[in-house]
Amino acid sequence: MVMTISEKVLARASGRERVEAGEYVVGKIDLAMIHDLTGPLTLNVLKEVGYDKPWDPDRVAIILDHQVPANSTVTAALQKQLRDYARKYGLKNYHDLGRQGVCHQILAESYVKPGMLVVGADSHTCSLGALGAFATGIGSTEMAAVFLTGELWFRVPESIKFDLKGRLGKGVSAKDVILNIIGRVGVDGALYCAAEFTGEGVERLSVDGRLTVCNMAIEMGGKTGIINPDRRTLEYTGVKSAPLRSDPDANYLKVVEVDLDEIEPQVAMPHSVDNVKPVSDAGGVRADQVFIGSCTNGRLEDLKAAAGILEGKKVNPNTRLIVIPASQKIYLEAERRGYIKTFVEAGGVVCNPNCGPCLGGHMGILADDETCVSTSNRNFMGRMGSTSSKVYLVSPETAAATAIEGRLADPRKYMGG
Amino acid sequence: MDVNGRGKVWLFGDDIDTDVILPGKYLVLTDPNEMAKHALEGLVEGFSKKIAKGDIIVAGKNFGCGSSREHAPLALKYAGVGAVVARSFSRIFFRNAINIGLPAVISEDARDVLREGEVISIDLKGGYIQRRNGEKLPVGGYPQFLLEILNDGGLLQNLKKRVKKEKRK
Known part of the structure; x- marks a missing residue:
């Protein structure tokens, strides 16, 4: 019986020969993650249950990333609560200041392997499907149940196949691909489904780019984004083999073909992620702030692309540029390669790895009527601050070009050769 | 708790996202009563003061899209x-709402048929919404363990x- 990779992972985790879309299964969790905003609610639930020891301390990861270092006595208290818990049970997968980064990036760098069943108390946990895991976001109370039992119920999702063909042009990257897809299928275009990305276009994407694509599966309602592991996945995760892959004739709800040659730099206009158009058609929207970072685009490849454009240039005096590497590891490597220097010399600000202004909690909150051109993943009303502010979602290339011009700009003109 | 609700209808559109239900700046709150004060404030000013206990939100497609924040259904419930x-x-x-005891009910027709402010009752076991004129609209059922x-x-x-x-065993 043929299965998709999602079905195979859920079958393995629930001890079954085979499962199919629509069935309910109880899966054993390989890795469970909480962070500084959703984690305290989980611990409060455990406290109320009266038993708070995790089922397997080695399968729990706690990562401080949303508002670090703490920016108020309230966030300081939430972080202390997690710190105390991690110490109480000697959790080795605990990432406080100095080991921190955006949680999904830390999970990718350190913990997730192909074939794992991963849950995180954060909706962008779906990013990790880029490594051939089945990874999905859950709420805080459910996470308490996972901490207690090591299990969770799942409805096996239908899969939608996104078949990526052709090659990306210069100045176009993984973010443009996923924005283009969401613009086509809509914010509920993959509701409850696993969004499986396949084809030669995916094979050519780096792991950084794959993480960007899978990261935004949730923005079309997906339960996860997922990519069959290949040579690049094995290299990145350091495992020798990854046997769980979709069978060639597995069942898909539908197949969406994506021609990479046709994709131009894209922008998601306020206030919906599917309000997508080519940057060239969007008009020169004013950018009070430009943000390069987040779990979507704070990786080395993203910083490299942005630095390549900003090298020797200046940020427009009417614009503030904020760059936030997604992890300490990326920060250090970007420093070694000179990207950090490029950003600072251009007139940008580089902050310590964390979620930054993405969700309006920290480091770059918008005032009334301000605009931000951002490489993050959501442009909902009020997402980055004031309810009258506006967020435009773009690639790191477009963000860098925009920082130079102070208005939404097509990066292709900055591409040499 | 009685899972069958009765209350006044508040109509909303499609794709009501979690940032509108409860903005990110309030995620540092851990007291649900405090979260409740800001529920849907970007769409309906003073929503939490205007609604009566038991009122029912009736919306279009993809309600609650976006973040995994349990704060969103908690704010609505409280x-x-x-x-x-x-x-x-x-x-x-959907999962969060059920997990915190807020019924999330799927109905194909409710958004088109029901009127703002009318009083309806929901019978989850029976699988329908009842209007005052006696009309019944079917709603999606839950698997037994979710109903529990x-x-x-x-x-x-x-x-x-x-x-x-477990302890008794």
């Missing part, structure tokens, strides 16, 4: 919302019950 009826839900919101969680008042109460049972 503001007094008795149930959310929608054409479809984002999956994390709702009946217990949420996953926390359900877990407590299960932990107690």
Whole structure:
């Protein structure tokens, strides 16, 4: 019986020969993650249950990333609560200041392997499907149940196949691909489904780019984004083999073909992620702030692309540029390669790895009527601050070009050769 | 807890996202009563003061899209919302709502048929919404284990019950 990779992972985790879309299964969790905003609610639930020891301390990861270092006595208290818990049970997968980064990036760098069943108390946990895991976001109370039992119920999702063909042009990257897809299928275009990305276009994407694509599966309602592991996945995760892959004739709800040659730099206009158009058609929207970072685009490849454009240039005096590497590891490597220097010399600000202004909690909150051109993943009303502010979602290339011009700009003109 | 609700209808559109239900700046709150004060404030000013206990949100497709924040259904529940009826839900919101004991009810027709402010009752076991004129609209059913969680008042109460049972063994 043929299965998709999602079905195979859920079958393995629930001890079954085979499962199919629509069935309910109880899966054993390989890795469970909480962070500084959703984690305290989980611990409060455990406290109320009266038993708070995790089922397997080695399968729990706690990562401080949303508002670090703490920016108020309230966030300081939430972080202390997690710190105390991690110490109480000697959790080795605990990432406080100095080991921190955006949680999904830390999970990718350190913990997730192909074939794992991963849950995180954060909706962008779906990013990790880029490594051939089945990874999905859950709420805080459910996470308490996972901490207690090591299990969770799942409805096996239908899969939608996104078949990526052709090659990306210069100045176009993984973010443009996923924005283009969401613009086509809509914010509920993959509701409850696993969004499986396949084809030669995916094979050519780096792991950084794959993480960007899978990261935004949730923005079309997906339960996860997922990519069959290949040579690049094995290299990145350091495992020798990854046997769980979709069978060639597995069942898909539908197949969406994506021609990479046709994709131009894209922008998601306020206030919906599917309000997508080519940057060239969007008009020169004013950018009070430009943000390069987040779990979507704070990786080395993203910083490299942005630095390549900003090298020797200046940020427009009417614009503030904020760059936030997604992890300490990326920060250090970007420093070694000179990207950090490029950003600072251009007139940008580089902050310590964390979620930054993405969700309006920290480091770059918008005032009334301000605009931000951002490489993050959501442009909902009020997402980055004031309810009258506006967020435009773009690639790191477009963000860098925009920082130079102070208005939404097509990066292709900055591409040499 | 009685999972069958009765209350006044508040109509909302499609794709109501979690940042509108409860903006990110309030995620540092851990007291649900405090979260409730800001529920849906970007769309309906003073929503939490305007609604009566048990009122029912009736929305279009993809309600609760976006973040995994459980703060969103908590804010609605503690503001007094008795149930959310929608054409479809984002999956994390759907699970979170049930887990905190807020019925999330799927109805294909409710958003088109029901009027702002009319009083309806929901019979989850029977699988329908009843209007005052006697008209019934079918709603999607729950698997038994989800109905149990709702009946217990949420996953926390359900877990407590299960932990107690384990201890008795």
